[in-house]
Amino acid sequence: MPAEANGGVLEADVVVVGAGLAGLVAARQLEGAGMSVAVLEARDRVGGRLLNEPIGDGKVVEVGGQWVGPTQKRMLALAKTVGVETFPTFSDGENVIEWGGELRRYRGTIPALGRAALLDVAQAQRKIDRLARRIPPEAPWQARGAARLDAVTFWSWMRRNLYTRGGRELIRLAVEAVWAAEPEDLSLLHVLFYTRSGGGFDMLLDTEGGAQQDRFVGGSQVVAERVAAELSGPVVLGAPVRRLSQSGESVRVEADGGASVSARRAIVALAPALCGRIAYDPPLPGLREQLTQRMPNGAVVKCMALYDEPFWRAAGLSGQATSERGPVKLTFDNSPPDGRPGVLLGFLEGRQARRLGAVGADERR
Numbered sequence: 001m002p003a004e005a006n007g008g009v010l011e012a013d014v015v016v017v018g019a020g021l022a023g024l025v026a027a028r029q030l031e032g033a034g035m036s037v038a039v040l041e042a043r044d045r046v047g048g049r050l051l052n053e054p055i056g057d058g059k060v061v062e063v064g065g066q067w068v069g070p071t072q073k074r075m076l077a078l079a080k081t082v083g084v085e086t087f088p089t090f091s092d093g094e095n096v097i098e099w100g101g102e103l104r105r106y107r108g109t110i111p112a113l114g115r116a117a118l119l120d121v122a123q124a125q126r127k128i129d130r131l132a133r134r135i136p137p138e139a140p141w142q143a144r145g146a147a148r149l150d151a152v153t154f155w156s157w158m159r160r161n162l163y164t165r166g167g168r169e170l171i172r173l174a175v176e177a178v179w180a181a182e183p184e185d186l187s188l189l190h191v192l193f194y195t196r197s198g199g200g201f202d203m204l205l206d207t208e209g210g211a212q213q214d215r216f217v218g219g220s221q222v223v224a225e226r227v228a229a230e231l232s233g234p235v236v237l238g239a240p241v242r243r244l245s246q247s248g249e250s251v252r253v254e255a256d257g258g259a260s261v262s263a264r265r266a267i268v269a270l271a272p273a274l275c276g277r278i279a280y281d282p283p284l285p286g287l288r289e290q291l292t293q294r295m296p297n298g299a300v301v302k303c304m305a306l307y308d309e310p311f312w313r314a315a316g317l318s319g320q321a322t323s324e325r326g327p328v329k330l331t332f333d334n335s336p337p338d339g340r341p342g343v344l345l346g347f348l349e350g351r352q353a354r355r356l357g358a359v360g361a362d363e364r365r
């Protein structure tokens, strides 16, 4: 049964806070189970961290999440169900690394930095994968030795388990690329949990066969838009939820602008840190409150340079480049499926994103 308005208050079995992909998929599954659902979204659009940016001729680049890999089976299945196709990320040709002031070309995921660094990275990756296999992804805190693994940063682990400067720098680059944070800011347990969830360290880094393998035709936000369009209940935009109160069998959710929903259950589908900005009555249990205080977002800025055509392809280059210096430490060919225009995507991650995110757009350019 669709959600209904009752004297300005919507009534539904379940209210979902946040119309990112998580909230929209929750709403879709609940409706599939016969429940009425109302979704409240703070922004004037759905998709959250999926956002298309038009670049003319009906084409887009994605300034939020964009890639999907073979282990993201539910995402691939969802896209197929709502009729969004994928296409392979362009990765033909050689990659480039800027290292020690020199440019070097290489093929594959790991740059040619000399035998010692490569062996070092390989042994560290094997250790990470071996440790990660011990972590149950659905409850990482139940892993053997979880408290010990959570008590050290990934950087502390790297200092003990990587023996060359090159090895450490490469793993640092990989961590910044995957987590949008520095190794100093991540616990070892979190890195292992995420590695296990993603199907292995290589899988997180690779383009072909890995997490960067495919992109969505029309941009990833289209998946969220289609899921939203197929819901029968209301998706109220421009409704930042401020208060969630529970009494007896019902929960009342109130947003700025007057939107309000009364429901039997509420799902808050926001990044943990943002969950903590809602006033809960009664207050959240202490442990949950502490969790939201301790799970900050990463920091990432995507920069797109548009050219008439992807000129690097003719030079035998993939568009993938890595730099130890930065500020852009990673680039990809992010052109539309037909290769026009040529789009080079550069990432500012972690410290670089915080530093350059704080200056104006002109200075950043």
Ligand SMILES: Cc1cc2nc3c(=O)[nH]c(=O)nc-3n(C[C@H](O)[C@H](O)[C@H](O)COP(=O)(O)OP(=O)(O)OC[C@H]3O[C@@H](n4cnc5c(N)ncnc54)[C@H](O)[C@@H]3O)c2cc1C
Pocket: 017, 018, 019, 020, 021, 022, 023, 040, 041, 042, 043, 046, 047, 048, 049, 050, 063, 064, 065, 066, 067, 068, 239, 240, 241, 242, 269, 270, 271, 274, 278, 300, 301, 302
């Ligand atoms: C730059 C970038 C690149 C990424 N690249 C990839 C990638 O290539 N592949 C990949 O798999 N993942 C990638 N990710 C991660 C991926 O985008 C996210 O994991 C995913 O989109 C999160 O979805 P979500 O629904 O959990 O949260 P969100 O998308 O954050 O959705 C939460 C929603 O809640 C809304 N909201 C917040 N507060 C309130 C409130 N008080 N009341 C109502 N609504 C509220 C927000 O506006 C938002 O719409 C990337 C993320 C970023 C930022």
